[in-house]
Amino acid sequence: MSFSHVLASGRPLDAIDLDGFRAGMRAWASGVTVLTTGHGDRRAGLTATAMCSLSAEPPRLIACVNQRGPSFTLMRETGHFVVNVLAQEQANIAACFASSKDVDRFAIGVWREGDYRGAPVLEAALCCFECAIAEIVDAVSHGLIIADIKTVHVSDGARPLLYAAGRFSKLEDETIDPRHSFYF
Numbered sequence: 001m002s003f004s005h006v007l008a009s010g011r012p013l014d015a016i017d018l019d020g021f022r023a024g025m026r027a028w029a030s031g032v033t034v035l036t037t038g039h040g041d042r043r044a045g046l047t048a049t050a051m052c053s054l055s056a057e058p059p060r061l062i063a064c065v066n067q068r069g070p071s072f073t074l075m076r077e078t079g080h081f082v083v084n085v086l087a088q089e090q091a092n093i094a095a096c097f098a099s100s101k102d103v104d105r106f107a108i109g110v111w112r113e114g115d116y117r118g119a120p121v122l123e124a125a126l127c128c129f130e131c132a133i134a135e136i137v138d139a140v141s142h143g144l145i146i147a148d149i150k151t152v153h154v155s156d157g158a159r160p161l162l163y164a165a166g167r168f169s170k171l172e173d174e175t176i177d178p179r180h181s182f183y184f
């Protein structure tokens with residue numbers, strides 16, 4: 001797939017430095033995903049927290065993936081991928097998919113071929129979205145991937161794995177104050 005748009009690569013003179021960027025981003029808590037693509041022996045995947053909802057109608061999400069890795073190359077080639085949202089028991093899978101490329105990342109966890117295009121779906125994930133790539137923006141080091149969601153599988157009762165301040169953790173409370181519940 002070709003890029004739909006290319007972001008300017010220049011660094012503005014008044015931009016923050018790397019330490020400030022890292023300190024700020026470490027304050028951001030998120031869920032944890034493993035993005036997978038390919039099928040059979042030709043599959044790849046990485047741990048990613050840079051994933052979010054884009055729109056409900058049409059159903060779309062965004063993922064930001066480093067362009068230098070094999071996962072991005074294969075995602076671009078196949079045009080599709082799966083967002084496996086990890087459950088709190090799956091920190092070992094998150095660590096594995098962020099580790100050395102020399103290990104077989106799919107050696108842990110139970111994987112099956114997805115219904116949409118056969119990309120790897122993690123059986124015990126909290127949720128899986130199978131996606132078709134709609135557009136990729138060349139965002140210098142990373143590709144900003146806009147994807148149409150084709151299928152969704154949600155596990156009842158599972159709880160999310162979280163990532164904050166450089167650590168994996170789990171939810172302590174369902175809701176801090178029921179008056180402050182928001183659904184969108």
Ligand SMILES: Cc1cc2nc3c(=O)[nH]c(=O)nc-3n(C[C@H](O)[C@H](O)[C@H](O)COP(=O)(O)O)c2cc1C
Pocket residue numbers: 032044045046047048049050051064065066068069070071072094097098099100101163
């Ligand atoms: C908690 C966590 C979150 C990460 N989030 C992202 C992300 O959103 N995008 C990304 O490109 N890499 C992210 N990474 C780094 C990749 O998982 C890591 O560089 C991986 O080796 C890339 O795999 P690849 O080279 O096979 O593509 C994250 C790593 C960790 C530990």
